[in-house]
Amino acid sequence: MKKLIFSDDSNWMQAHAHFTVTKSTDQGFELLATGLIDTDQNVRAVAARIIKGQLIQQIQDERKQKSLVTKKYGYRMIAKSVGTLTHVLLLPKAAVDEVLPAEESRIFLLPGEDNLAKVFLQRFASDFNLPMVPEWQEVLWETCQTLNFIHPLEVWTSDAVEQWRGLQAFERSPELTEEKACEILGDLLNTKKIHLPNGVTNAPAIADAVPTDENGKMALTDYLQVYAPHLATTIDGIAKPLHDLDDPIDPAIATMSRVPFPAQAHTAQAILKGLKEQKGVIVSSDMGTGKSIVSLAVSHALAQTSRSGFVTLLLVPGITIPKWIQAEIKKTLPQAHVTVLKDWRTLIQYWRERVQKRKKIAWNFYCYLAILPKWACRKCLP
Structure with missing residues (x-):
């Protein structure tokens, strides 16, 4: 086996490698992937240096040495114990993402x-x-x-x-x-x-097209890839989307202090169209994709068309209220007035004034955001 070594003025660490994948670049030989097997401390120390993009020495013997350039945060790491040793795979994101x-x-x-x-x-x-x-x-x-x-x-x-x-x-x-x-x-x-493929005008039933493995499971990914065009055409005919990426976006969305990315703006516009067709729209996506700014964009656009003021009610855990106010609302809609409804008495007072007495909000509070505890009963809201 070869050794991968990292050293500087204050550190020296090594781990044995059982494979390496490299390519020649203008900066030298770039390490794309490697498999390390050594003591847990050794492999994790060397792997950490590779992930941080630091220069590594590859040594086969004392006479054969090669410097390897590494790509900072360009790897996915998989670690597994093998007896008293640890096996680590460092694979390029370009291979697995x-x-x-x-x-x-x-x-x-x-x-x-x-x-x-x-x-x-x-x-x-x-x-x-x-x-x-x-x-x-x-x-x-x-x-x-x-x-x-x-x-x-x-x-x-x-x-x-x-x-x-x-x-x-x-x-x-x-x-x-x-x-x-x-x-x-x-x-x-x-x-x-x-x-x-001859004679394929419609996607066949999954059971007819996808064989099962030894565990009786179907590889649905293969089915979707093969018949994707036919499925897309069928879905488009059955459920025409309310919003298309070529459709215009409400100009109010571009006037916010923080302007959404194009994908977020299109999502907000799709929600606006959905609210014209039905009472509610569910937005579901991964953390970090921008659901918060999409929600604020929808509120902002709706507020521009309201003559009696506008209310957005947020039901969130108490610990996130400061972040919502400072990092989200104030940075995005600094003109918006924010009120925190802290207990059920405040909630009842709001319900009586807003719903029973139909009290209007002054026009200058065009976007009134009330943040409620997550136990608040939706039946109390207008």
């Missing part, structure tokens, strides 16, 4: 006897939103190699770890864009090197 930045090259790592053309087709279809037709895989793989869109990477493996001996690694050029991918498929179809 589903979505990559436009300028990023896709990396393919294939241990063992995996079918290169099949794996390439799967990534080709998912990255470029194209159908996955198994019959295309060999032709597509050979065509992209001929056009110099596929480049082999330098791989070294140790005989000591059998399952990684046959590791293969390739890089897909960032010049192979979605537009170019469609052009390649078009040329292959025109020259009859590949063909569209």
Whole structure:
């Protein structure tokens, strides 16, 4: 095995590597992936330095040394105990992440006897939103190699770890864009090197098209990739979306102190259209995608059309109230008046004045945000 070593004026640490994947760049040899196996302290220390983007020395013996450049935060780490040792895999995000930045090259790592053309087709279809037709895989793989869109990477493996001996690694050029991918498929179809599946006008039933594995489970991902165009056409005919990305966005959204990103603005506009059709809309997404600013954008746009003032009621845990007021509302809508309804008495008072007496809010409080405890009963709200 080779050793990967990090050293500076105050540190020296090493771990044994059983494989490395590298490529030559203007800055030197870049370490794309590696497998480390050593004591837990050693492998985690070296892995941490690699993830931080620090220079690593690769040593086979005293006479053969190579400096390796690492990409800061460009890896995914997998650790597993093996007896008294720890095995760590550092894989490039470009190999495992589903979505990559436009300028990023896709990396393919294939241990063992995996079918290169099949794996390439799967990534080709998912990255470029194209159908996955198994019959295309060999032709597509050979065509992209001929056009110099596929480049082999330098791989070294140790005989000591059998399952990684046959590791293969390739890089897909960032010049192979979605537009170019469609052009390649078009040329292959025109020259009859590949063909569209015969007789497929509608997606078949899942049970008829997807075989089950030894555990009786179906690989639905393959089904969705193969029949994606047919499914999309069917869904579009059944449920036409209220909002399209080509539709205009309410101009009020652009007047906020913090302007949403385009995707967030379109989401807010879709909600506005949905509220015209029904009483409520549910917005569900991952943490950090901008649900808060989308909600504020909707409130702001609705407030502009209200003649008697506007009320937004937020039911949130008490611990998040300061963050909502300072980091979200005040930074986004500094003109908005914020009131915290701290107990049920304040809630009842609000209900009597706003609902029973129909008290109007002065026009200058065009967006009145009342933050309630999460136990508040929605039946009390207008």
